[in-house]
Structure formats: structure tokens, C-alpha cells
Amino acid sequence: xxxxxxxxxxxxxxxxxxxxxxxxxxxxxxxxxxxxxxxxxxxxxxxxxxxxxxxxxxxxxxxxxxxxxxxxxxxxxxxxxxxxxxxxxxxxxxxxxxxxxxxxxxxxxxxxxxxxxxxxxxxxxxxxxxxxxxxxxxxxxxxxxxxxxxxxxxxxxxxxxxxxxxxxxxxxxxxxxxxxxxxxxxxxxxxxxxxxxxxxxxxxxxxxxxxxxxxxxxxxxxxxxxxxxxxxxxxxxxxxxxxxxxxxxxxxxxxxxxxxxxxxxxxxxxxxxxxxxxxxxxxxxxxxxxxxxxxxxxxxxxxxxxxxxxxxxxxxxxxxxxxxxxxxxxxxxxxxxxxxxxxxxxxxxxxxxxxxxxxxxxxxxxxxxxxxxxxxxxxxxxxxxxxxxxxxxxxxxxxxxxxxxxxxxxxxxxxxxxxxxxxxxxxxxxxxxxxxxxxxxxxxxxxxxxxxxxxxxxxx
Numbered sequence: 029x030x031x032x033x034x035x036x037x038x039x040x041x042x043x044x045x046x047x048x049x050x051x052x053x054x055x056x057x058x059x060x061x062x063x064x065x066x067x068x069x070x071x072x073x074x075x076x077x078x079x080x081x082x083x084x085x086x087x088x089x090x091x092x093x094x095x096x097x098x099x100x101x102x103x104x105x106x107x108x109x110x111x112x113x114x115x116x117x118x119x120x121x122x123x124x125x126x127x128x129x130x131x132x133x134x135x136x137x138x139x140x141x142x143x144x145x146x147x148x149x150x151x152x153x154x155x156x157x158x159x160x161x162x163x164x165x166x167x168x169x170x171x172x173x174x175x176x177x178x179x180x181x182x183x184x185x186x187x188x189x190x191x192x193x194x195x196x197x198x199x200x201x202x203x204x205x206x207x208x209x210x211x212x213x214x215x216x217x218x219x220x221x222x223x224x225x226x227x228x229x230x231x232x233x234x235x236x237x238x239x240x241x242x243x244x245x246x247x248x249x250x251x252x253x254x255x256x257x258x259x260x261x262x263x264x265x266x267x268x269x270x271x272x273x274x275x276x277x278x279x280x281x282x283x284x285x286x287x288x289x290x291x292x293x294x295x296x297x298x299x300x301x302x303x304x305x306x307x308x309x310x311x312x313x314x315x316x317x318x319x320x321x322x323x324x325x326x327x328x329x330x331x332x333x334x335x336x337x338x339x340x341x342x343x344x345x346x347x348x349x350x351x352x353x354x355x356x357x358x359x360x361x362x363x364x365x366x367x368x369x370x371x372x373x374x375x376x377x378x379x380x381x382x383x384x385x386x387x388x389x390x391x392x393x394x395x396x397x398x399x400x401x402x403x404x405x406x407x408x409x410x411x412x413x414x415x416x417x418x419x420x421x422x423x424x425x426x427x428x429x430x431x432x433x434x435x436x437x438x439x440x441x442x443x444x445x446x447x448x449x450x451x452x453x454x455x456x457x458x459x460x461x462x463x464x465x466x467x468x469x470x471x472x473x474x475x476x477x478x479x480x481x482x483x484x485x486x487x488x
Contacts, residue, residue: 052382053422055375060426060457065433066364067453077353080274087317087346092310095342109340112307126323129313133160134289146219152199155280159289174212175229183285191229195279234275238446376468383472398481408477412469419465
């Protein structure tokens with residue numbers, strides 16, 4: 029038996045029944061293309077989430093927040109719970125050697141409606157308004173593109189200075205992509221909840237890789253007609269530029285010195301006119317992820333000492349976020365994989381059906397072949413190879429169709445994460461199509477190989 033001739037016979041059978049073969053392969057084409065498209069979407073989602081995780085500070089970052097839900101055995105001491113305070117900061121810096129950065133912060137959130145940032149007749153609503161130390165720049169992966177970050181002297185003297193994100197700049201001073209020139213508002217005075225602040229720095233523009241590509245592509249497009257760029261819908265798009273929520277949050281952030289925040293915005297909550305030193309969050313960074321568990325235990329021991337044993341604090345780690353990302357990716361893979369497998373099974377049933385029909389049409393041919401010396405194995409291999417050829421041709425067509433499917437998905441359902449087709453996904457999808465061809469061809473091949481030559485020759 030010549031394998032090359034057997035494969036050629038398989039192609040001749042496909043060519044002889046073009047329309048029937050196309051319908052047979054349609055299930056394989058849909059299964060392969062959906063499998064590749066699913067993998068591309070999941071890969072894009074994974075890359076976007078990992079990119080956002082790095083922008084948030086990486087796995088080495090730890091956050092400590094106040095926990096109002098005390099353990100049951102400590103609820104009678106709720107009135108003694110001090111929350112996270114500056115005392116914790118100094119204790120951790122002195123007694124937690126596994127932590128190499130400790131940064132306190134007091135946060136206010138613009139989306140809650142208690143923030144007002146104005147400049148002349150324009151207003152902005154920051155996602156986050158934070159009083160912190162200069163070290164927050166490195167800890168939160170911020171980069172000052174223009175001007176400078178406030179320093180220890182600014183903090184000690186509670187100076188009214190701020191560093192803003194590009195999203196705040198866009199809302200108060202104009203969007204460079206619309207105006208056509210770079211805008212750097214250093215030295216300008218803005219009002220934050222009625223308090224004047226001088227802009228001394230501006231962060232770089234943060235955006236996902238997908239958002240960057242879209243922005244560069246938009247620059248190549250012809251400019252919009254006059255009057256269209258200023259409508260509310262366009263303004264909303266400009267405010268949301270950056271891609272993933274993490275990048276938009278960083279772009280719509282305002283940093284001021286911690287002492288300025290405590291004196292100007294928190295003193296009313298103090299006792300006897302003194303500033304309230306209760307913090308919103310306490311952020312830390314460890315040298316490497318492997319030290320996370322011992323570092324958390326060390327921080328917990330120190331804070332239990334400063335809090336007199338009251339567990340009114342809780343930890344938030346990026347490792348929790350990473351686990352959520354992994355769980356999301358696995359769920360998406362399973363869901364998409366089930367859909368693709370169903371399509372491949374349907375395609376396999378179609379191949380089996382067409383091969384059984386083909387055997388019924390070629391019973392006399394098989395009888396003649398056996399009569400002139402073809403063995404059972406020869407007939408078995410011929411039918412199996414024909415089934416595999418149909419599946420592989422469908423697999424190749426499915427790989428080609430996957431590019432169009434991914435493009436259609438990205439066009440009609442745009443998201444922050446662009447789908448990414450990988451070689452591994454294509455290889456896996458092609459291998460699945462070959463496997464379906466083998467499984468679908470086994471029963472027809474066995475049935476054909478067991479035909480008795482005399483009965484086959486008598487078949488009408």
C-alpha cells in the first residue's frame with residue numbers, strides 16, 4: 029500500500045464532491061476558528077490584566093486598611109479601635125526589616141461626589157485625591173513627566189502644592205489630542221474643595237498597549253469637522269482614554285503632601301483643633317514575592333503591638349489580584365473551550381456521516397479491491413486517511429477563518445484588551461482537527477474493512 033496514493037485518493041474524493049465536502053468540513057472550520065479566537069481573546073485579556081497588575085505596583089506591594097468588622101471576641105472593644113495611624117508607620121519603619129518601604133496615605137474619592145476641583149470656569153472630578161509622602165511615586169509606579177514631585181520640605185511645611193495626572197489636565201486645561209499641542213500647566217493655581225493649590229508636577233500619560241496603538245492610529249486619521257469634537261460624547265471618550273481602569277485611575281489622580289492633607293482637609297475631625305492622623309491606607313513594598321508571607325506576619329505582629337492586640341486592620345495584597353486574574357483566565361478558557369469542542373464534535377459527526385455515505389456508494393469498489401489482493405488493513409487505512417484529509421483541510425481553512433473571526437470580534441465588540449493569536453493556539457486547534465478526523469474515521473474504516481469481497485461484489 030502506497031500512503032502517498034492513499035492521500036491523493038482522499039483529495040480526489042474531496043474534489044469530486046466539492047459542495048458535500050465543504051458542508052462536511054464546515055463544523056471543523058467553525059470549531060478550529062472558534063478555538064483560536066477564544067484563545068486569542070483570553071490571551072489579550074490576560075496580557076491586559078497582567079499589564080494593569082504591574083501598573084498597580086506589582087506583586088511586591090502590600091496595603092493595610094482599617095477593618096471595622098472586628099473578630100467576635102473583640103467587638104466589645106470597638107470604641108478603642110484606633111484604625112491605621114501614623115504610629116503604625118513609624119513602628120513598622122523601625123521594627124519590620126522585611127519591609128523596605130512604608131508609605132502612609134489619606135485618600136478621598138471623586139466618584140463619591142465629595143470632591144470639587146476647579147480652574148476658572150472648568151471643573152474636574154478626580155478618581156483619587158491623595159495626601160501622601162514623596163515615596164509613593166516609586167511605590168505606585170508613577171513617573172513625573174513634567175515638573176517635580178513634592179519633597180520632604182513641602183510636606184513638613186504643609187505647602188499647598190500638587191502633582192496631577194493627565195486626565196485632570198485634560199478636563200481643566202484641554203486635551204492635547206484635540207487642541208493639537210502639548211499642554212503643561214506647571215505653575216497654574218487650581219482650587220481643590222475651595223483650597224488653592226499650585227501645580228508643581230504632572231505625571232506621564234498612562235495607557236495600555238492597546239490604547240496606545242489606537243491613539244497612534246487616530247493621529248493618522250483626518251481631523252474631524254469643526255463643531256464635532258466638542259460634543260459631550262467626545263468629551264466622555266477623552267476622559268476614558270488610557271484603556272484599562274487602572275490606567276484611567278492613575279491619569280485622574282492628584283497627589284498632595286500628607287501633612288497638607290491632614291491640616292487642610294482632616295483637621296476638623298481631630299481633638300482640640302489638632303489634625304486627625306488616622307490614615308486611609310498604609311502601603312508597603314517588600315524586596316521579593318517569596319518574602320510575602322513572613323513579611324505579612326512581621327507586619328501583623330508589629331501592628332498588634334501598636335494596636336494593643338485589637339485586630340482593627342486588614343491586609344490587601346496584589347497576590348490576591350493575581351489569583352483573581354488566574355481564576356478569570358481559567359474560567360474564560362474553560363467556557364470558550366467547551367464551545368469550541370462542541371463545534372468540533374459536530375464537525376466530527378459530519379465527517380463520520382459523510383464517510384459512511386461514501387462507503388455505501390463504494391461497496392463494489394471495495395469488493396473489487398479486496399478481490400484483487402487488498403488486505404483488510406489496506407481498506408482500513410484508506411478510509412481512515414480520507415477522513416483525516418477532510419479534517420485537516422477543514423483545519424487549515426479554520427485557521428485562515430480564525431483571523432477574520434478575531435478581526436470581526438475586535439471590530440464589533442471592542443474592549444481594552446486586543447485579541448492576540450498565538451502559534452501555540454493554532455497548533456493546538458490544528459491538532460484537535462486531526463484528532464477529530466481520526467476518531468470520526470475509525471468506525472467507517474472498520475465497517476469498510478470488514479466487508480466480505482463476495483457480498484460486496486453482489487451489492488447493488
